[in-house]
Amino acid sequence: MEITQGIIRRLNEAGLKITPQRVAVMQTLCKLRMHPTAEELFAEVSKTIPGLSPTTIYNTLDTFVEKGLIKRVKTDADVMRYDAITEHHHHLYCAVSDRMEDYFDNELDEMLSAYFERKQINGFKVSDIRLQLMGDFSERKTTQ
Amino acid sequence: MEITQGIIRRLNEAGLKITPQRVAVMQTLCKLRMHPTAEELFAEVSKTIPGLSPTTIYNTLDTFVEKGLIKRVKTDADVMRYDAITEHHHHLYCAVSDRMEDYFDNELDEMLSAYFERKQINGFKVSDIRLQLMGDFSERKTTQ
DNA sequence: CTTTAATTTGTATTTATTACAAACAAGTTT
């Protein structure tokens, strides 16, 4: 399978051994478009790897975060979540449905970095700007 | 004490009974400029209220959040924190020192709301925009 | 001062996460 090859390559590049558990975690994380919790991942990955231990999920996720393969995400009233997309992006979060989605916007990023280049903050050096857009998905017409 | 009067007034307005525990929690929360965790608050408030129960801290904080007197804050790799300032604002967060500070910026807010008024997101209705500015405080010259 | 309803306490429990040692498997070396 093509996708699996890509995952194996990325794990190799990170200097990690290729194990069925790691491949399955990464595959699942890429497949689930939302940002699953460790528990959700455990449930889902267990379908593929029956004897899987919850500890492995935590270990694997920590290792991936360490190597920069995935990112941690958390809302103000929520448990830790994980995101396979490590490119710079923001999040849309709807408290009603407890749903979170990625949001990419280059124009916005350029506007913001220009802004903070101009407007310095009293001795705080900004290295990353993350937006959390609170709101709701209810208005959505299509399922896209 | 003047500050205590203000707190009592705010609790009254929220329809809450005035208890030493609540007053002390709110005072402490206003005093600690950082965003303390429930545990930090428990330790601090216990100095004033010796027999204090941890449960009371959680109860009180939940009640305050419910009434809009305080806000919850959380970083991606962190435990729940609380913030006595409920006006719209953003956060500066330094992972190295695990330190978080409030950041107010009207010009930024106006720019962002204008931006999202113009640029609609596919069916997502934005109701609040929160920035987390990652970076570091090490450059700071004065202690202000 | 009495009453009533809200609040606090304390214990017990749950949930998310981490620690750790033993068993195991990946991938390298011979």
Add this chain to the structure above:
DNA sequence: AAACTTGTTTGTAATAAATACAAATTAAAG
């Protein structure tokens, strides 16, 4: 390909943060 070495997984046990709940207590209204 077999053996080795090191990294990984497992499972149990422990910890930490937060919650549930019933009994005791207290605020504030009458």
